[in-house]
Amino acid sequence: MSDISSHLQEAALTHFWTHEQAPDDEAKGKDIFSKNCFRCHGDNGLGDETSARIAGQQSDYLKLTLQRYKSGNGIRVDPPMAANTRLLSDGDLNAVVAYISALSTNAPK
Ligand code: HEC
Numbered sequence: 001m002s003d004i005s006s007h008l009q010e011a012a013l014t015h016f017w018t019h020e021q022a023p024d025d026e027a028k029g030k031d032i033f034s035k036n037c038f039r040c041h042g043d044n045g046l047g048d049e050t051s052a053r054i055a056g057q058q059s060d061y062l063k064l065t066l067q068r069y070k071s072g073n074g075i076r077v078d079p080p081m082a083a084n085t086r087l088l089s090d091g092d093l094n095a096v097v098a099y100i101s102a103l104s105t106n107a108p109k
Contacts, residue, residue: 029099055103
């Protein structure tokens with residue numbers, strides 16, 4: 001096999017895996033979001049005057065921020081957000097991040 005075709009095959013495989021796993025994670029994330037987070041951040045994650053818009057935020061930022069609230073290490077402190085992340089496992093956290101970061105930034109509020 002030529003280098004180019006093996007490279008293409010590798011790329012296709014990566015693509016396949018990404019799509020294979022994302023829907024599961026997003027479905028789990030949607031479940032978490034729509035049982036809890038929507039109460040303050042809105043149905044579409046667009047926020048309001050007291051809760052931030054989180055829809056479409058980049059996933060690394062979301063992950064780090066949620067871990068900071070959860071850990072109670074004092075870097076990012078907000079009692080409601082500490083309470084709302086404390087019970088999330090790392091898997092839950094990744095799932096909710098996958099869901100939120102894929103939300104549209106200009107859906108209706
Ligand atoms: C009781 C209301 C409430 C609930 C429920 C809630 N949040 Fe929040 N969230 C807030 C408030 C208020 C802030 C701003 C806190 C601050 O200034 O750090 C915030 C901040 C955040 C931020 C940081 C935004 C930024 O721009 O830095 C993220 C991410 C976030 N919430 C995600 C979530 C997720 C995910 C859930 C569900 C697991 C959730 N929130 C549930 C009220 C809530």
